[in-house]
Amino acid sequence: MIAELKIETKLGKTVAAKDLDGFDEVIIATGVLPRNTDIPGQDGNNVVNYIDVLRHKVAVGKRVGVIGAGGIGFDICEFLAHEGDSPTEHLPAWMKEWGVSDPAEHRGGLAPEGPQPEPSAREITLIQRKAEKHGKRLGKTTGWIHRSALKMKNVSFVGGVNYERIDIDGLHVSFGEARENPTLIEVDTIVMCAGQTPERSLADALIAQGKNCHVIGGADVAAELDAKRAIDQGTRLAATL
Numbered sequence: 001m002i003a004e005l006k007i008e009t010k011l012g013k014t015v016a017a018k019d020l021d022g023f024d025e026v027i028i029a030t031g032v033l034p035r036n037t038d039i040p041g042q043d044g045n046n047v048v049n050y051i052d053v054l055r056h057k058v059a060v061g062k063r064v065g066v067i068g069a070g071g072i073g074f075d076i077c078e079f080l081a082h083e084g085d086s087p088t089e090h091l092p093a094w095m096k097e098w099g100v101s102d103p104a105e106h107r108g109g110l111a112p113e114g115p116q117p118e119p120s121a122r123e124i125t126l127i128q129r130k131a132e133k134h135g136k137r138l139g140k141t142t143g144w145i146h147r148s149a150l151k152m153k154n155v156s157f158v159g160g161v162n163y164e165r166i167d168i169d170g171l172h173v174s175f176g177e178a179r180e181n182p183t184l185i186e187v188d189t190i191v192m193c194a195g196q197t198p199e200r201s202l203a204d205a206l207i208a209q210g211k212n213c214h215v216i217g218g219a220d221v222a223a224e225l226d227a228k229r230a231i232d233q234g235t236r237l238a239a240t241l
C-alpha cells in the first residue's frame with residue numbers, strides 16, 4: 001500500500017523536533033522504552049533489556065534470568081531457547097518438536113514417540129514478582145501454547161520474589177512481604193522485560209516548542225502487547241485529518 005499510494009519514506013534516521021518544521025500535522029508513533037526497575041546493580045555489564053536482545057542482537061550468556069513474565073518475557077524466553085532458525089518456519093522440525101504426525105498414519109495426528117524438542121540453547125529462569133501461576137494473564141487461546149513451549153525447553157519458573165540486587169554472580173531475590181529465604185539465581189545474563197513506559201521525548205520536545213502533534217500507540221499508552229489499539233488509534237486519527 002505504501003508503494004501504491006506513493007508514500008515517501010525516510011528510514012534509518014532518528015527524528016528530532018527540528019526535522020518536523022513545515023508539516024501541517026505531525027503524528028508521533030514512537031512506541032515505548034523498557035521500564036526502569038531500579039534494582040541495585042542493574043547497570044552492570046550482565047544486564048540487558050529485551051530491545052537490546054531483539055533489535056540490537058547483544059550477546060546473551062548460556063545461563064539467563066528473564067525478569068518479568070508478561071507476554072514479552074515469554075517471547076524472550078522462547079527466542080533465547082532456540083538457536084538458529086525457528087522450527088515454526090520448518091514444518092517437519094515443528095511437527096517433531098510438538099509430536100504431530102499425519103492423521104492418516106497415526107490416530108489423532110499424534111506421533112507415537114511424542115514431542116521431541118531440541119534441547120534448549122540456554123538454561124533459562126523466568127522470574128516474576130507476582131505469586132501466581134506464570135502466564136496466567138496471557139491470551140486465553142494461546143497462553144497454554146507459550147507455557148508448554150517453555151516447559152518443553154525446561155525453562156524454570158520462579159515467582160513471588162522481591163528483586164534485592166544484581167551482581168557478578170547473578171540475581172539475588174527474597175520471597176514474600178517479610179523478604180525471607182534469600183536466594184541467588186546464578187546466571188550470566190539478566191534480561192529485563194519488566195514493562196514499558198511511553199517514549200514521548202519527541203512529542204514533549206514539540207509541545208515545549210508550542211507545536212501541535214497527535215500521539216498514538218505505545219507512545220500514548222504503553223500497555224503491553226496491544227498492537228490492535230495502536231492500529232485502531234492510527235486509523236481513526238487518519239480518518240479525521
Ligand SMILES: Cc1cc2nc3c(=O)[nH]c(=O)nc-3n(C[C@H](O)[C@H](O)[C@H](O)COP(=O)(O)OP(=O)(O)OC[C@H]3O[C@@H](n4cnc5c(N)ncnc54)[C@H](O)[C@@H]3O)c2cc1C
Nearest residue numbers: 013014015029030031072075217218219225226227228230
Ligand atoms: C516481543 C514483543 C512481542 C509482542 N507481541 C505482541 C502480540 O502478540 N500482540 C500484540 O497485539 N502486540 C504485541 N506486542 C506489542 C506491539 O508490538 C506494540 O503494541 C505495537 O508495536 C505498538 O505500535 P507503535 O506504532 O505504537 O510502536 P512501535 O511498533 O514500537 O514503533 C515505534 C517505532 O518508532 C521508532 N522511533 C522512536 N523514536 C523515534 C525517533 N525519534 N525517530 C525515529 N523513529 C523513532 C522506534 O524505533 C520504533 O521503530 C509485542 C511487543 C514486543 C516487544
